Amino acid sequence: MIDSLSVKGTFFDSAIRTWSARMMPLDQYINEVKNGVHAPAIARIRELVSAGKNKEAESLKKELPLYVAGGEMQGGRRLEHMVAYSGCICTDIDDPAISPQEVLRIAGSLPYVKAGHISPSGTGNKLFILVDSPLECHSLAFELVRRRIETDIPGVTVDRSGKDPNRGCFVSHDPDAFYKVESEVLSLPMPEPASVTHAPRPEAGRTADALTNYIDKYEQDNPFAAGGRHSHVVKLAAVLNNAGFSPYEVAAECTRRYVQPDFPAGEIEKTVTDIYRRYSASHGCNPYRPKEEQETKKCLKSLKNSPIVPGQQQASEEDQEQPDIEPDNLLLPRFGKDVYENLPTILTDILERAPGETERDTMLFAALTLISSVTSNVRGSIAEKIHYPCLFGALLGPSGSGKGCVAGMHALIAPWQQYVYDNSRCYVKEYERKKMEYDLYIQSKKRPSKNAAPQAGLPPEEPEVVKQRNLNIFGYTTLARFIELLQVNSPYASCLFETEMESLIHTMGQDFGGYGYLLNQAYHHERAGNDSKTNGTFMVAEPKLALFVTGTDGMFPQLVPSTENGTFSRLLIYKLTGDAAYRGLTSADDSPTAANCFDVAGQRILDIGIHLDGSPTWVNYTDAQRKRIDRFFEREYEKVRVFDNEDLASAVLRYRLAMFRIAMVLTALRKGEARSLERVCTVCEDDYRTAFRIMEVCLQHAYVVSTSLNREKRVAHYKFPYIQQKFFADLPDRFKRAELIEEGNVRGISKSSVNRMIKKCEEQKLIVSVGAGYFEKTTKGKTIVAPEIP
Known part of the structure; x- marks a missing residue:
């Protein structure tokens, strides 16, 4: 039974002198951290970290005392020395995307976080959480805690190396450290004992054959190459770990296959062992059952039973190995209430009428995308390339999941688009008048009248063609017309808003409407054009386009067939789970006020757009914000290249750009509301956190959606050319x-x-x-x- 009132841990005088230890309750340890018992040593470590002397700081940190919250230890710090398990898990958070102080503040508001403080380096956090599971299930409990923390605190990644119950943390100094006398104890769903006791064990010979066959199939699509040997073994070990194979058999088989003079057996065995150690919590999560697969294949006796239908591609072996799931709120997190606390006033007012949390998220998602088309005089630079705030967004979900709440939100930008249209119409009318005068003059020259008086002054010149601007673009638009509109609307941003994804799918499937290439070019403001004998030549040097589309999960693969498709990585994706509740009728339907609720906000956005149009704006991050962004995206980039679909690497990099564009929209709205004339605006911390959380959630949704798409299997293989x-x-x-x-x-x-x-x-x-x-x-x-x- 876990004692939530008195959590007993062990205090070691140092990580090396583990024979010198004493029992210390968690509340006493937190008091020492708050009261500065070890303040001089901590201050020295933080000075070295600030000076960039990380090696010296790390060396000094190892001399600090150590606290093990997992339980009471006697005779050492190994797992076998634990005599009483406390059920307390210590999570280590390094270099969060938000400040450690903010992490501590959010953690303190979570009911299940017992205690917490900032790490001795000052760049991370230690959080303590109680679980009601026994010592044998500590690894599973750690995984539960890790997911809860990463879901509830934006921008943090829990270090997986802390999954051992005897994991210790170095003492620190933090006056803001907290300890709760009463806190929630997390429950771990426990399996039935029978399912563990009577689990069949595979025969040794059959296991060896299964492992050999499994690796043979893996190598068909992932050949072992001299230039990527270590990466090959890392990926293979991760897959075999998930499939449930023994680490000893995997190490032996990998050594037999891949050992070379400059790639020794020791390195291979170390790599395999390290992967199995780091990801032990996921061992056997995707078990390999060749016998069941064979029986399934035998059941297919006729083409009627074939799962493949016209228009679909057969899933790859890698996809078939993954079990199907129904995404829930854990895999598809929401933005969270913190996002809505510090939004610009106009967005807060727009979201007041959202009936629920799901509708509030989708309305914010749509509003940011639509308003990004109004801020075309706002600029910034990412990776030394100028970008505008234009966003691409896709809202996905099954029928009846709540997508319809965004249908009327085009009214937010309708006044702005009408304003640009009316101004353009004045120029078009002036052009038409001058053109008429010029045509009459040419006609009079061809057929001169005897009684006509000679014209005084210079003859009229042929006027330059002026075309009508129209910022609103529909899904049913030909490629030539699309490019022409982008060209005519420049320097303003066009907006394609479609609540029926089918319109884009149908048009892009036609010869006259295949504008997938144009969408990809427009996202990065890269030159695009079209040349035909019928329509002539159209070219836009710097296209600006915002795109928002909604559709069902089944339609999306028809629009974006695979993760290698460039459009996938350019879309911010928000997927609804389909658990929306029925909304009853209300008295709001007694007047047209509710139906026209976005019209008033549209007039305010028009005023903001006019102000921004007359006041150029340059947006930039602070150095501290850039460093936090780089830490997060470097980890994500390496993760998807090693363990996930490599096609997602481009999505990770483009989500970094999308986050900046969200921050640009928020910054521009604040400038417009204040009617500021500042030409250079730095992203404030509130807008940075909001943009980061929205990006982080949408990236997680994109990861989930990517599993429903086909992966490109045509890998180019290269050889020595000479x-x-x-x-x-x-x-x-x-x-x-x-x-x-x-x-x-x-x-x-x-x-x-x-x-x-x-x-x-x-x-x-x-x-x-x-x-x-x-x-x-x-x-x-x-x-x-x-x-x-x-």
Whole structure:
């Protein structure tokens, strides 16, 4: 039974002198942290960290005392020395995207966080959480706690190395550290004992065969290459760990297959062991059952039973190995209440009428995307390239999930679009008047009248063509017209708002409407054009386009068929779970006020847009914000390249850009509301946290949605480009065909390729035949040397 009132841990005088220890309750440990018992040493460590001397700081930190919250230890700090388990899990958070002080504030408001303080380096946090599970289930409990923390606190990643119950944390100094006398104890769902006791154990021989077959299938799509040996073993070990294979068998099989003089067995075994240790919580989460798969295949006796239907592609082996799930609020988190506490006033007012949390999220998502098209005079730079705030958003969900609440939100930008249209119409009318005068003048010259008086002054010049601007673009638009509108609307941003994704799917599937390329170019403001005999030439140098589309989960793969499709990585994605509740009728329907609720906000956005149009704005991050962003995205980028679909790497990088564009929209709204004339605006902390949380949630949703799309399996394989030239240059001046074929076999060159090379060399007079299967190089052939790579 877990004692939530008195959590007993162990205090060690240092991480090295583990024989010197004493029992210390968690509340006493937190008091020492708050009262500065170890303040001088902590201050020195933080000075070194601030000066960039991380190695010296790390060395000094290892001399600090150590506290193990997991329980009472006797005789050492290994797991076998634990005599009483406390049920307390210590989570380690390093370099969060938000400040450690903010992390501590949020953690203190969570009912299940017992205690917490800032780490000795000052750049992270230690949080203590109680669980009601036994010691044997500590790893599973840690995984539960990790997911709860990463879900409830935006921008944090819990270090997985802290999953051991005997994990200790170095003492610190933090006057704001907290301890709760009463806190919630997290419950871990426990399996039935019978399911564990009577689980069948596979036979040794069958397991070995299954492992060999499994790796053979894996290598069909992931060949072992000299340039990526370590990465290959890392990925393979992660997959085999999830499939439930023994680490000892995996290490032995990988050593047998991949050992080389410069890739020794020790390195392979260490890599496999490390992956199994780091991800032990996910061991066997996707068990390999070849016998069940074979039985499933035997059941397919006719084409009627085939799961493949026209328009669908068969899932890859990698996709078939993954079990289907129904995404819930854990995998599809919401923005959270903190996002709504410090929004610009106009957004707060727009969201007042949201009936629930789901509708509030979707309305904010749509509002940011739509308003991004009003801020076309706002700019900023990411990776030394200028960008505008234009966002691409996709709202996905099953029928009846709540997508319809955004249908009327186009009214937010309708006044702005009408304002630009009316101004443009004045110029068009002036052009039409001048064109009419010019046409009359030309006509009078062709048919002069005898009684006509001579015209005074200079003859009229042919006016330059002025076309009507229209910022509103529909899904049913041809490619040529789309480009023309982007060209005419420049420098203003156009907006494509469609609540029926089917319109884009149908149009992009036609020859006249395949504008997927244009969407990809417009997202980065890159030059795009179209040239045809019928429509002529249209070219837009710097397109600006905001896009918002809603649709069902089944329609989205028709719009974006695979994760390799460039449109996927450009879309901010928010997926609804389908658990929306029925909304009853209210008296708000007694007047048209509720139906026109966005009209008033639209007039305010018009005023903001006019102000921003007359006051150029440059938006930038602070150095501290950039460092936090880099820490988060570097981890995400490495994670998806090693353990997930590599196609998602581009999505991670573009979500970094999308976060900046969200921050630009929020900053521009604040400037517009204040009618400020500042030309350079730095993203404030409130807007940074809001943009980060929205990006983080949408990225998680994109990860989930990506699993429903096809993965591109056509991997390009490269070889040394000069293999035959080097082969020929290495030959002696006199050689025999049979010897040449044998040497080619060693170098991986087929017999037919060798014979073709001999024939071509004879034709080019590089060699001559001297009989009996022998050849000699000519003077010209001797000039062929091994290539040098510049």
